[in-house]
Amino acid sequence: MLDDVSPLKLRMEPNSDFYLKTENWLRRQAGGTMKMIALADGTLGRDSTLDEIVSNAEMSSRQQHMLKTWLGDMSDVVF
Numbered sequence: 001m002l003d004d005v006s007p008l009k010l011r012m013e014p015n016s017d018f019y020l021k022t023e024n025w026l027r028r029q030a031g032g033t034m035k036m037i038a039l040a041d042g043t044l045g046r047d048s049t050l051d052e053i054v055s056n057a058e059m060s061s062r063q064q065h066m067l068k069t070w071l072g073d074m075s076d077v078v079f
Contacts (some may be wrong), residue, residue, distance in 0.1 A: 038050060
């Protein structure tokens, strides 16, 4: 009945758009808060709270994959 139908390929190519979408989300949603914290730290003479947050953060497997995909694509670019 389906003899003339070719096999369906279910493999998808990696999409690096999700990295850029995540970066843009961070800019739009958290940028103001990050700036407020950085200004407060500078005014109060404290170490960077943002650096501490990043240093102590754990990336999910999805985030690790996202980073690997993004950096893999960037390694092909010649500057």
